[in-house]
Amino acid sequence: MEALVPALAIYGNASSIHQAGQAAKQKLEQARREVAGLLGCEPKEVVFTGSGTEADNLAILGALRASSAPRKHLITATIEHPGVLKACTQAEREGVEVTRLAVGASGVVDPGDVRRALRPETVLVSIMHANNELGTVQPLGEIAAITREAGVLLHSDGVQAAGKIAVELPDLYAISGHKIQSPKGIGALYVRGGVSLAPVLYGGSQERGLRPGTENVPYAVALGRAAAWCGENLSAEASRLGALRDRLEQGVLSRIDGAKVNCAGSPRLPNTSNIQFSGINGEPLLIALDLRGFAVSSGSACSSGAVEPSHVLTAIGLSRDEARGCLRFSLGRGHTAEQVDALVEALAESVAQLRRIAPAAAHG
Ligand code: PLP
Numbered sequence: 001m002e003a004l005v006p007a008l009a010i011y012g013n014a015s016s017i018h019q020a021g022q023a024a025k026q027k028l029e030q031a032r033r034e035v036a037g038l039l040g041c042e043p044k045e046v047v048f049t050g051s052g053t054e055a056d057n058l059a060i061l062g063a064l065r066a067s068s069a070p071r072k073h074l075i076t077a078t079i080e081h082p083g084v085l086k087a088c089t090q091a092e093r094e095g096v097e098v099t100r101l102a103v104g105a106s107g108v109v110d111p112g113d114v115r116r117a118l119r120p121e122t123v124l125v126s127i128m129h130a131n132n133e134l135g136t137v138q139p140l141g142e143i144a145a146i147t148r149e150a151g152v153l154l155h156s157d158g159v160q161a162a163g164k165i166a167v168e169l170p171d172l173y174a175i176s177g178h179k180i181q182s183p184k185g186i187g188a189l190y191v192r193g194g195v196s197l198a199p200v201l202y203g204g205s206q207e208r209g210l211r212p213g214t215e216n217v218p219y220a221v222a223l224g225r226a227a228a229w230c231g232e233n234l235s236a237e238a239s240r241l242g243a244l245r246d247r248l249e250q251g252v253l254s255r256i257d258g259a260k261v262n263c264a265g266s267p268r269l270p271n272t273s274n275i276q277f278s279g280i281n282g283e284p285l286l287i288a289l290d291l292r293g294f295a296v297s298s299g300s301a302c303s304s305g306a307v308e309p310s311h312v313l314t315a316i317g318l319s320r321d322e323a324r325g326c327l328r329f330s331l332g333r334g335h336t337a338e339q340v341d342a343l344v345e346a347l348a349e350s351v352a353q354l355r356r357i358a359p360a361a362a363h364g
Contacts, residue, residue: 053083133313158174159187
């Protein structure tokens with residue numbers, strides 16, 4: 001809000017050559033430097049987009065469409081966000097062969113699987129940096145070594161990881177504003193110098209022609225400020241959030257029978273915890289917590305009235321019922337130990353109440 005509200009008064013269009021336009025352009029370029037600072041790249045390697053989804057689509061479809069290879073193959077993973085999964089499905093419709101790597105109970109892609117899936121016609125590998133439901137951090141460095149050696153491009157959806165853990169950039173890396181406390185509806189794609197991409201939108205020459213459309217300068221300014229804050233506070237905030245996450249998990253495990261932290265032994269983001277409550281349906285638990293003032297996520301999609309269990313939780317081997325009993329907790333800037341303790345209390349009470357209402361399900 002500190003950065004965004006004054007920036008809303010920027011009147012000029014960053015593509016205009018008059019003074020008002022140039023003032024807007026300066027703000028946009030300052031924001032680009034700040035995002036580049038967080039990612040550790042050159043400002044000219046940052047392309048602003050309208051969302052993380054758009055950045056993922058641009059990376060995947062853009063890299064594939066820019067390749068003139070007669071046969072094209074793409075490798076991704078089953079636990080990716082729909083912004084990646086559905087872009088890969090679209091690529092498939094355009095004739096690209098797609099390998100979707102399974103993950104085991106760890107929720108982590110095995111770099112050996114990436115190596116084994118490579119083919120002479122592989123153009124791109126797209127593996128997320130951190131999973132949005134489980135928080136599991138993928139071995140991006142090891143995967144990058146494999147793709148580099150094979151001369152294949154590597155894209156990573158960094159939406160959940162950027163600003164929370166350090167990144168060693170692959171060739172393409174997507175971020176999104178609202179995961180680092182800037183507004184929803186702004187994202188960016190890092191495009192390594194020399195990587196050729198085709199645009200997925202057609203229009204003006206903004207963002208080097210890669211993302212036509214007048215830039216949203218106020219949102220870029222807010223993203224830049226948030227990126228700068230995250231860069232300055234990365235390690236302190238990671239330890240603070242990691243301690244709160246551990247406090248939450250220990251509190252839940254000691255107070256609630258049958259609770260289990262998913263992928264607890266895997267490398268994870270410091271702020272994300274996915275917990276399974278046996279015999280409980282996540283939706284009523286989510287609502288019970290909401291009534292007590294806590295906003296959590298069930299990670300399941302409600303389509304045509306039926307609650308489908310999360311594709312990520314079933315991908316790590318949970319049954320549909322187990323997956324339905326999971327909730328994701330995300331901690332962020334401003335959260336305190338007192339709030340975490342109150343959440344543990346609210347969870348213990350809500351779970352006990354739901355188990356009293358439906359005791360059969362609780363033991364079934
Ligand atoms: N990728 C991941 C891992 C996400 O968690 C999200 C958003 O939740 C996205 C992509 C999409 O970002 P956006 O909502 O900005 O399109």
